[in-house]
Amino acid sequence: MTLQALLSGQGLMFLFFAVAAIASGILVVILQNPLRAALSLVINLFSVAGLYLSLNAYFLATVQVIVYAGAIMVLFLFVIMLLNMGQANLNTSYRGVRTIIAFSSAIGFGGLMSAVALKGQPNVMLPADAMVTGSSAGSVEGIGKVLYNPNLPWLFAFEWTSFLLLVAVIGAVVLAGKRQQPSEDKA
Amino acid sequence: MSIPLNYYIVLSMILFSLGIAGVTTRRNPILIFMSIELMLNAVNLSLIAFGRYLGDAGGQMLTIFVMAVAAAEVSVGLGILIAIFRTKDNVDVDVLNGLKG
Amino acid sequence: MNFGDIHAAGAPILMAVGGCVVLLTDLASKRSATRKFGTFLAILFCIASMVCSYTLGGQLRTAFSNGIAVEGLVVTMQILLAAIAAITIVASSEILQSFHLPKGEYRALILLASAGAMVLVQSLDLVNAFVGIEIMSVAFYVLAGYRRAQAASEEAGAKYFLMGAFVSAILLFGIALIYGSVGLAMKANGLELPQGYSFTNIVTISKAIHQVPGFGTSPLFLLGAVMLIGSLMFKAGVAPFHMVAPDVYQGAPAPIAGFLATTSKVAAFTILMRFFTILAGADTGAAINVVVIGLALLSIIVGNTGAANQKSIKRLFGYSSVAHGGYIVLGLLASLGTESQAAAITAVTFYIVAYAITTIGSFAVVAWLGKDGEDADAISAYRGLGKRNLGAAITLGIFLLSLSGIPLTVGFLTKLGVFMALLSAGGTWVAVVALIGSAIGLYAYLRVISEMFFVDSTQQETSSTDGASKLVAVSAATLVIVMGVFPSQALLPSFEASVTAPPVSGDEVK
Numbered sequence: 001m002t003l004q005a006l007l008s009g010q011g012l013m014f015l016f017f018a019v020a021a022i023a024s025g026i027l028v029v030i031l032q033n034p035l036r037a038a039l040s041l042v043i044n045l046f047s048v049a050g051l052y053l054s055l056n057a058y059f060l061a062t063v064q065v066i067v068y069a070g071a072i073m074v075l076f077l078f079v080i081m082l083l084n085m086g087q088a089n090l091n092t093s094y095r096g097v098r099t100i101i102a103f104s105s106a107i108g109f110g111g112l113m114s115a116v117a118l119k120g121q122p123n124v125m126l127p128a129d130a131m132v133t134g135s136s137a138g139s140v141e142g143i144g145k146v147l148y149n150p151n152l153p154w155l156f157a158f159e160w161t162s163f164l165l166l167v168a169v170i171g172a173v174v175l176a177g178k179r180q181q182p183s184e185d186k187a
Numbered sequence: 188m189s190i191p192l193n194y195y196i197v198l199s200m201i202l203f204s205l206g207i208a209g210v211t212t213r214r215n216p217i218l219i220f221m222s223i224e225l226m227l228n229a230v231n232l233s234l235i236a237f238g239r240y241l242g243d244a245g246g247q248m249l250t251i252f253v254m255a256v257a258a259a260e261v262s263v264g265l266g267i268l269i270a271i272f273r274t275k276d277n278v279d280v281d282v283l284n285g286l287k288g
Numbered sequence: 289m290n291f292g293d294i295h296a297a298g299a300p301i302l303m304a305v306g307g308c309v310v311l312l313t314d315l316a317s318k319r320s321a322t323r324k325f326g327t328f329l330a331i332l333f334c335i336a337s338m339v340c341s342y343t344l345g346g347q348l349r350t351a352f353s354n355g356i357a358v359e360g361l362v363v364t365m366q367i368l369l370a371a372i373a374a375i376t377i378v379a380s381s382e383i384l385q386s387f388h389l390p391k392g393e394y395r396a397l398i399l400l401a402s403a404g405a406m407v408l409v410q411s412l413d414l415v416n417a418f419v420g421i422e423i424m425s426v427a428f429y430v431l432a433g434y435r436r437a438q439a440a441s442e443e444a445g446a447k448y449f450l451m452g453a454f455v456s457a458i459l460l461f462g463i464a465l466i467y468g469s470v471g472l473a474m475k476a477n478g479l480e481l482p483q484g485y486s487f488t489n490i491v492t493i494s495k496a497i498h499q500v501p502g503f504g505t506s507p508l509f510l511l512g513a514v515m516l517i518g519s520l521m522f523k524a525g526v527a528p529f530h531m532v533a534p535d536v537y538q539g540a541p542a543p544i545a546g547f548l549a550t551t552s553k554v555a556a557f558t559i560l561m562r563f564f565t566i567l568a569g570a571d572t573g574a575a576i577n578v579v580v581i582g583l584a585l586l587s588i589i590v591g592n593t594g595a596a597n598q599k600s601i602k603r604l605f606g607y608s609s610v611a612h613g614g615y616i617v618l619g620l621l622a623s624l625g626t627e628s629q630a631a632a633i634t635a636v637t638f639y640i641v642a643y644a645i646t647t648i649g650s651f652a653v654v655a656w657l658g659k660d661g662e663d664a665d666a667i668s669a670y671r672g673l674g675k676r677n678l679g680a681a682i683t684l685g686i687f688l689l690s691l692s693g694i695p696l697t698v699g700f701l702t703k704l705g706v707f708m709a710l711l712s713a714g715g716t717w718v719a720v721v722a723l724i725g726s727a728i729g730l731y732a733y734l735r736v737i738s739e740m741f742f743v744d745s746t747q748q749e750t751s752s753t754d755g756a757s758k759l760v761a762v763s764a765a766t767l768v769i770v771m772g773v774f775p776s777q778a779l780l781p782s783f784e785a786s787v788t789a790p791p792v793s794g795d796e797v798k
Contacts, residue, residue: 021198022202057238064231106204109208114193118197151353153484154245158252161256167400167427174390174436246467248486271443274439
């Protein structure tokens with residue numbers, strides 16, 4: 001049954017993106033060069049966006065590509081370049097053995113965690129009508145109708161998220177902004 | 188024929204564990220932070236998968252909030268890291284050792 | 289949505305609006321003219337928030353599609369959080385002045401962090417709890433690193449940020465697993481999701497725990513619950529992620545350190561109390577008990593031994609906050625038993641309030657004895673303080689005695705309450721181990737007291753200019769003694785009354 005599931009069209013899509021996500025995830029963890037690690041993370045984000053598509057989350061797949069891979073990762077790359085971390089001042093005496101131990105234990109830990117957590121969980125499949133009824137839930141319209149519905153709990157959290165972004169804006173200005181009067185600073 | 192939910196959850200747990208491995212073995216704060224993004228990404232995947240198989244929109248809603256939080260954390264976190272590199276001119280987490288008992 | 293809903297969520301809304309107003313007035317007016325005015329405005333909003341909480345009274349009300357729930361416990365904690373924010377703003381005027389730090393942004397961040405903590409405290413849905421905790425944490429990262437151009441403060445901010453973001457990811461994974469396991473269990477057992485509730489609502493989780501057989505011991509849920517509990521405990525500064533707490537408190541200026549130490553504990557432990565009420569009496573196997581006992585005892589041992597030979601007094605308070613987090617967790621552990629639940633919740637509430645007063649006061653002393661905004665951090669600076677500045681020495685002595693749990697201070701009563709609750713819950717050996725930890729802690733605190741009173745020093749008297757910190761420290765010390773000597777008359781009944789209404793049980797869902 002499982003093999004059959006993976007050999008269907010949707011299964012091949014899952015297989016492709018899952019392998020790409022894990023491979024690029026491993027590269028994020030072990031690559032020496034921060035720039036390459038960041039680009040691997042971009043690939044990882046793209047693969048996961050593909051998985052979102054296979055789960056009918058069209059809007060979030062788009063947001064993932066535009067916001068995550070687009071904006072956030074560009075910020076990362078910008079900072080890496082700004083600090084000139086590309087080559088010189090990197091600690092190159094990285095312990096290769098420790099890397100291998102680390103990520104094999106990560107795969108082991110992930111496998112163990114899944115084995116323990118999913119023990120006794122039935123193999124949940126999509127209900128037969130989910131293809132039809134569930135397909136509009138991931139669209140812009142579907143998301144908007146749920147998110148801004150005053151009779152559902154999400155609106156309250158959404159409003160508070162704006163204050164979270166305000167805090168982030170204040171924080172970024174305070175931390176990275178111009179330093180005040182360094183001559184008078186007694187520190 | 189569709190994929191069982193457990194496949195997505197196992198994949199998400201593997202990505203999450205990779206993130207944990209990155210956080211614990213990396214020395215560079217920015218690379219640690221990228222591993223944390225990997226973990227958040229794994230969380231989003233499991234949320235959307237659960238939501239899809241439950242026929243519930245909550246998973247996607249939670250994912251939106253996780254993305255907003257990730258954006259906020261990135262702006263503040265990179266601000267802090269830039270500030271500290273301006274002062275210290277070094278990029279190793281080992282230099283974060285001024286505070287000792 | 290109606291006026292009642294907005295009233296229920298009014299306290300954090302007022303704090304957040306206050307943050308915006310303070311920020312905008314600071315931008316709009318000339319710097320020198322607004323210095324006093326900005327403080328005044330910020331405190332006004334804190335008081336408005338307290339009044340709003342107070343008028344809610346003790347009865348349970350839910351609002352915003354069951355996203356939040358307010359009752360006596362929440363009201364108490366909201367008033368406490370607003371008070372902490374107001375005191376911090378008053379006590380920070382000296383450091384803002386000395387280091388030329390941006391003032392409007394500082395006050396706005398304090399108010400917004402408090403607003404986030406209040407959202408966390410009152411949330412019934414885990415999504416609100418998560419957004420609240422992130423507002424609080426992001427503001428904390430900035431505040432910890434607020435004194436830029438000073439390496440220690442920046443380093444504190446960076447460490448706090450990396451550890452905090454890591455733990456946020458774990459918290460989120462916990463929420464995701466709880467969401468999935470609750471949903472799958474309810475679906476498999478034919479239980480309907482009530483209209484207007486989500487799978488992450490604490491009421492829904494409670495329903496799943498109490499109505500689905502075997503759900504409490506299902507590994508998917510337990511893994512999620514352990515991740516959620518563990519990461520919330522980190523946010524409160526409990527071991528094993530405790531390593532950053534002493535670093536952060538040493539690196540940040542004293543008033544900020546006091547704010548971080550108290551607000552995080554109040555907020556995180558209150559939501560944990562709420563989460564634990566739905567686990568009480570449920571069959572969750574041994575996993576959660578083992579994790580909670582382990583974290584509590586680890587914190588008590590690590591906190592007290594770490595405090596023992598410190599050279600920096602702010603680090604000492606940092607380790608002490610780890611240890612006190614451990615005692616509060618022991619109280620939470622007692623609240624898992626159905627019979628000891630009421631006593632345990634009272635004990636934990638009282639402990640949190642008393643700890644907040646003591647900690648704010650101790651950090652205020654550190655700022656008070658400092659010079660030009662630099663804290664008096666080295667313990668050697670306190671040598672012979674009893675001869676030079678008797679008032680300060682006695683004030684600090686009171687706080688140290690209260691932290692170590694000596695009778696006649698409030699610290700004794702709070703520890704006693706937690707231990708009594710623990711004994712009635714049947715955790716005798718846990719209480720014994722915790723008592724041994726306290727004995728180690730006693731040495732750490734008494735060492736500082738003996739430095740102050742029994743060691744002579746040739747140091748010069750430094751004349752302090754920080755009147756605000758002095759005021760905060762002395763009034764907190766008075767409160768510690770008053771609450772310690774007259775507990776039954778003054779304060780205990782009000783705490784008991786405020787938590788007799790249990791937060792939310794699973795029966796409410798029809």
